[in-house]
Amino acid sequence: MKKLVSIVAPFFNEAEGVGLYFSRLDTVVKSLIDFNFEFVCVDDGSDDATLSLLIQHAAIDSRIHVVELTRNFGKEAALTAGLDAATGDAVIPIDADLQDPPELIKQMLEAWAKGAEVVLARRVDRSSDTFLKRKSAEFFYKIHNHFSSVKIPANVGDFRLLDRTVVQALQRLPERQRFMKGLFAWVGFKTVTLDYIREARSAGNSKFSGWKLWNFALEGITSFSTSPLKIWSYLGGLGALCSLVYALFIVARTLIHGIDLPGYASLLVSVIFFGSVQLLGIGMLGEYVGRIYMESKQRPLYIVRKTYREPVQRLE
Numbered sequence: 001m002k003k004l005v006s007i008v009a010p011f012f013n014e015a016e017g018v019g020l021y022f023s024r025l026d027t028v029v030k031s032l033i034d035f036n037f038e039f040v041c042v043d044d045g046s047d048d049a050t051l052s053l054l055i056q057h058a059a060i061d062s063r064i065h066v067v068e069l070t071r072n073f074g075k076e077a078a079l080t081a082g083l084d085a086a087t088g089d090a091v092i093p094i095d096a097d098l099q100d101p102p103e104l105i106k107q108m109l110e111a112w113a114k115g116a117e118v119v120l121a122r123r124v125d126r127s128s129d130t131f132l133k134r135k136s137a138e139f140f141y142k143i144h145n146h147f148s149s150v151k152i153p154a155n156v157g158d159f160r161l162l163d164r165t166v167v168q169a170l171q172r173l174p175e176r177q178r179f180m181k182g183l184f185a186w187v188g189f190k191t192v193t194l195d196y197i198r199e200a201r202s203a204g205n206s207k208f209s210g211w212k213l214w215n216f217a218l219e220g221i222t223s224f225s226t227s228p229l230k231i232w233s234y235l236g237g238l239g240a241l242c243s244l245v246y247a248l249f250i251v252a253r254t255l256i257h258g259i260d261l262p263g264y265a266s267l268l269v270s271v272i273f274f275g276s277v278q279l280l281g282i283g284m285l286g287e288y289v290g291r292i293y294m295e296s297k298q299r300p301l302y303i304v305r306k307t308y309r310e311p312v313q314r315l316e
């Protein structure tokens with residue numbers, strides 16, 4: 001019996017790219033005759049023709065399985081929905097815009113056959129991304145891996161192969177706020193890394209603005225590290241120590257030189273400085289408390305309106 005491989009892609013307003021996605025994937029998959037494939041496509045509340053195009057393709061191709069979410073839940077939730085719907089012995093999440101070359105799937109499957117449980121795809125050349133995006137990504141990986149004990153490999157996206165056992169491990173992680181890259185790293189498993197060149201989008205525009213990316217980075221750091229919370233006790237201690245030294249200095253100076261009125265500038269500076277440090281500390285606390293609040297509601301990660309699929313033939 002051939003093994004079943006699920007290719008999972010989230011689609012959010014990708015109408016221009018749907019046809020291209022299936023034709024390119026089909027070409028790749030045709031040459032991989034030792035495996036059966038299913039294409040899990042999650043429609044993440046698109047408001048263009050994406051869904052109807054996906055359904056049209058699913059009607060003529062029994063490998064295609066469409067999961068329709070009730071609204072836009074965001075890429076991480078859409079990907080989770082896809083992983084939950086996938087039934088393959090291996091699952092490969094991929095971007096619908098073909099920025100991850102499907103041609104790499106062949107090498108992934110080879111590595112998997114040799115015993116790897118996770119096959120990572122690392123972007124060696126991101127020249128198709130803007131300078132700012134590359135630099136900020138680099139900075140993010142540095143900061144994240146410095147603070148967190150779970151290291152995310154730099155320049156590795158969601159494009160990877162996951163063995164069924166890995167998917168099951170992922171499904172045991174109950175958190176609502178899903179930073180997939182971090183969760184993928186957290187579960188561990190035997191990992192092999194392949195290199196590839198990041199391509200430009202096949203069609204349409206990126207759905208991630210600077211602000212969205214910033215929040216994504218915050219999500220990543222707060223999900224996997226509590227250092228930003230702890231740093232405040234040290235900063236506070238340091239501040240207290242400095243003020244103690246300064247107080248001693250003032251007392252000594254007053255005793256030696258007598259009463260001296262000027263000094264309101266230093267007072268004001270320290271009031272403003274410590275005020276803002278406290279606000280920062282409270283803000284940081286807020287980031288975590290907010291996340292605790294969201295987690296505590298125990299809402300489902302996504303809601304499926306409907307799925308479209310013909311039964312997959314596994315026997316062959």
Ligand code: UDP
Pocket residue numbers: 009010011012013014044072073074075078094095096097099205206207208
């Ligand atoms: N995506 C999604 N929901 C969203 C935003 C994006 O499902 O709210 C999908 C999008 O359709 C694409 C993938 O996530 O398949 C990556 O998005 P994009 O290409 O915009 O991100 P970038 O490659 O610029 O990081």
Ligand code: MG
Pocket residue numbers: 095097099201206
């Ligand atoms: Mg993209």
